[in-house]
Amino acid sequence: xxxxxxxxxxxxxxxxxxxxxxxxxxxxxxxxxxxxxxxxxxxxxxxxxxxxxxxxxxxxxxxxxxxxxxxxxxxxxxxxxxxxxxxxxxxxxxxxxxxxxxxxxxxxxxxxxxxxxxxxxxxxxxxxxxxxxxxxxxxxxxxxxxxxxxxxxxxxxxxxxxxxxxxxxxxxxxxxxxxxxxxxxxxxxxxxxxxxxxxxxxxxxxxxxxxxxxxxxxxxxxxxxxxxxxxxxxxxxxxxxxxxxxxxxxxxxxxxxxxxxxxxxxxxxxxxxxxxxxx
Numbered sequence: 001x002x003x004x005x006x007x008x009x010x011x012x013x014x015x016x017x018x019x020x021x022x023x024x025x026x027x028x029x030x031x032x033x034x035x036x037x038x039x040x041x042x043x044x045x046x047x048x049x050x051x052x053x054x055x056x057x058x059x060x061x062x063x064x065x066x067x068x069x070x071x072x073x074x075x076x077x078x079x080x081x082x083x084x085x086x087x088x089x090x091x092x093x094x095x096x097x098x099x100x101x102x103x104x105x106x107x108x109x110x111x112x113x114x115x116x117x118x119x120x121x122x123x124x125x126x127x128x129x130x131x132x133x134x135x136x137x138x139x140x141x142x143x144x145x146x147x148x149x150x151x152x153x154x155x156x157x158x159x160x161x162x163x164x165x166x167x168x169x170x171x172x173x174x175x176x177x178x179x180x181x182x183x184x185x186x187x188x189x190x191x192x193x194x195x196x197x198x199x200x201x202x203x204x205x206x207x208x209x210x211x212x213x214x215x216x217x218x219x220x221x222x223x224x225x226x227x228x229x230x231x232x233x234x235x236x237x238x239x240x241x242x243x244x245x246x247x248x249x250x251x252x253x254x255x256x257x258x259x260x261x262x263x264x265x266x267x268x269x270x271x272x273x274x275x276x277x278x279x
Contacts, residue, residue: 007093014086017105021078028072028111031118035068040121048187048194054251064117067191067249071114073258074107074245081265088273097272098162099150102169104265106143107242112136117191126184133193137201138177140246144208145169147239151215154231156222189249209239231271237264 042064045051052063081104089097112132119129146169159165181196188194195201216232219225237260244257 007091010089010093010098011086013098014082014089014101017101018079018082018086021075021082021105021108024108024111025072025075025079028075028114031111031114032068032072035114035118040118042117042121044120044185045187045189048185050187050189052189052249054249061251063189063249064191066251066254067189068114068117069251070245070249070254070257071110071112071191073254074110074242074261077242077245077258077261077265078104078106078108080262081269084266084269088269092273092276094272094276095153095157095162096150097269099146099153099165100268102146102166103143103150106139106146107245107261109136109139110246112139113191116193117187120187129193130182130184133182133195134177134180136192137180137195138173140205141176142169142173144205145172147235148208148212148215151212151219151235154219154223154228155215156219190247205243209236209243212239225275227271227275231268231275234264234267234271237261238268239264 042051042062045064050063053060054063054066082101085097085101085104112135116129116132116136119132146166149165149169180201183194183196186194213232213236216228216235219228220232241257241260241262241264244253245261248254248257
């Protein structure tokens with residue numbers, strides 16, 4: 001994998017990512033069914049000031065229900081987009097899609113938010129909740145770095161050792177997740193444990209997202225192809241949608257995030273596929 005990757009190797013990678021996302025989405029569905037059969041009490045959210053209600057007329061939906069839905073939607077985006085990549089990139093090669101696929105796959109790890117919620121409600125040890133939250137943030141770091149690398153390749157990088165770059169991204173992400181402090185027993189509305197330096201974490205994701213989009217805009221000049229302007233817009237929509245899904249519990253924002261993530265990812269993959277068909 002450290003050498004230049006063949007089409008066959010890329011296809012195997014896409015299939016592996018698709019299978020991981022599918023398994024995680026299936027786990028989310030099973031976990032959701034388990035909660036319906038045996039509801040969990042959110043007292044710990046009240047103590048963390050992480051409980052809210054979204055009022056609709058005379059009724060209201062608790063924040064943890066909406067956040068639980070929000071934890072599954074990114075996994076659905078992941079499965080749908082990776083399915084599209086598998087259907088589209090059969091004989092065409094794209095470094096941009098290769099790294100983008102890792103970012104898309106990372107979205108499926110958002111289901112760990114629901115797992116943390118269930119563990120907290122049912123009295124599982126804090127160490128398990130900490131471990132799952134570390135994995136969640138590690139996946140977020142890896143995803144953000146992967147979509148950034150995708151933009152770097154669009155802007156002109158010609159290093160063919162994609163496997164080595166993925167290993168570097170994974171190592172950096174694991175390192176960041178390990179050193180990131182977490183507030184044990186303190187939760188966010190989105191159900192995961194509250195991280196230390198939360199604002200710094202947010203800026204990290206925003207900055208990498210912005211730089212990814214700027215790289216694609218730069219590709220318009222570097223490659224002399226206006227289509228990369230549309231791809232940059234698609235990348236921005238996909239990143240913004242995913243961010244809404246990971247950080248919101250408002251149903252309108254969740255709906256907007258899902259639409260943006262799906263539409264942006266579809267446009268991103270389809271435009272790049274069309275571009276590389278003619279190369």
